[in-house]
Amino acid sequence: MTQAVQINKQDAQSLMYRDKAYTCGIDLTLAVVGGKWKASILWHLAHRTMRFSELQRQFADTTRKMLTQQLRELEADGLVHREVYPQVPPKVEYSLTAKGQSIVPILRQMCDWGKHYLQDCT
Template identity: 60%
Template structure:
């Protein structure tokens, strides 16, 4: 590790932070996916950004990239055993997000209208 971190959360964010990495990890949770599947599941990500994020996650040892010797080339991505250690965190983020969506919706229905 070349970088000195002030706290462990900083190290975690350095690896999985940003707009796309957690979504990629979520979609690979328990599944093997092809590039085109990930692109379809995350429609707002550009092809260039998806490629970059996949490479970074692979470099961190979180995902495995398997290339088949076919024409056209077939490439599949999956979580490594190390990447699977993030599954409980991803599940907790999903649960928190669902609760947050409910909170936002409740505030909308309870908030007085400003007419």
């Protein structure tokens, strides 16, 4: 029993994200992709590369500032790639990195779960 506790303590120490220790992989995952828009942004980018204005149309309920912040955090976490084209007017495209693609099956399962949950509630 003591050995299992030590293993868990070691695991908790290895789950560091933005200067915070997480004791559970689920909590860490939610810290990375949680928030009001991140999972939805990843879901839309899973289907194709999108320009900022296209994303903004998808998320009409959010401000430009909030969308930019969420995209920057996803980029900093290595899930989203931001490509800036040197032209006038500026062109910026967002796509998923390989790490970002790795969460798509989980997002798909979340989407399916939500649909089934809604059906069971009605």
